[in-house]
Amino acid sequence: MMKQILISGMIGLILSLVGTPALIKLLARQGYGQYIRDDGPKAHHSKKGTPTMGGIAFILATLIAYFGTKAITGEPPTASGLLVLFLTAGLGLVGFLDDYIKVVKRRSLGLRAKAKLAGQSIIGLVFAVLALQFHDDRGLSPASQSLSFVRDFKWSIGPVLFVIFAYFMIAATSNGVNLTDGLDGLATGASVMAFGAYTFIGVWEYGQSCAYFLSATNACYDVRDPLDLAVVAAALMGSCFGFLWWNTSPAKIFMGDTGSLALGGALAGLAICSRTELLLILLGGLFMIITLSVIIQVGSFRMTGKRVFKMAPLQHHFELKGWSEVLVVVRFWIIQGLCVAVGLGLFYAGYRTG
DSSP: OHHHHHHHHHHHHHHHHHHHHHHHHHHHHHTOBOOOOTTSOGGGGGGTTOBOOTHHHHHHHHHHHHHHHHHHHOOOOOHHHHHHHHHHHHHHHHHHHHHHHHHTSOOTTOSOHHHHHHHHHHHHHHHHHHTTOOOOTTSOOSSOSEEESSSEEEEEOHHHHHHHHHHHHHHHHHHHHHHHTTSTTHHHHHHHHHHHHHHHHHHHHHHTBGGGSSSOOTTSBOOSOHHHHHHHHHHHHHHHHHHHHHHSSSOSOOOHHHHHHHHHHHHHHHHHHTTOTTTHHHHTHHHHHHHHHHHHHHHHHHHHSOOSSSSSSHHHHHHHTTOOHHHHHHHHHHHHHHHHHHHHHHHHHHHHTO
């Protein structure tokens, strides 16, 4: 069991650690540097020209790590693992098109809002529909029609409402990571913690799977492919760890929308397929907090004409208050770590009281 997870994580780590500098050189040679908006913090202007689209590195590392692990161990891919990777790579492609237009076509806002939304919608809806297919011999599909916290609730919302819910969840999570990706290493480090949590959850659900009990109990987990979800999460965690070496301050490369949309999609996919959809609010707590800061800022300005924060997303508010970039990142990592700890604590408590 652990062999697949260790191999997947190590391959992802090594490939991302070694491959990212090669990507940096390639992007720098092509002149694909980050565009810095004039309305952002003045300290960010020094980052202009830093290679972007770095998400390519950890997306490829994750894909190679997963399929390489399958080739080494002789274990076949599963529907759940492939669907999460499809969602990750699909949203990464949408982000890549956005980044490409920004840096190559020199259009600061990238893809038109409608085009970007359409791309996210197509990938998200295809994932949601397919996730209700591919039943195993126990009748389980990668996703269920029930909402979940630490496991499925007992009532079904039906396929149509599930697809709508999954779509909004994917859009919210991918955009949440995108909003968080504003400081060197911030989104990458926070994602490492979240993927570490999902590696643990996959291993735990596999060990306590209802498939191993003569009769289903409240304490066991009806999840189609929990071990393979842990393999995917480990590949993502390792790949992000390797990328963080080059993305931490002062960043040599940015993940861009290529990376942030992919990571958000991966988190949403893991939550849906592991039956921990609402738990993602805690496991991705930093992303939720930063997204809420933008909602509060926009809502307050539209209703009262006043701003709550000096600038949104929240990390820029603290920059303008005089915090150094590294200080903001480390303290926000601590917040994410606390959110993950609480989330895993509730997950375990749910098992003990199940």
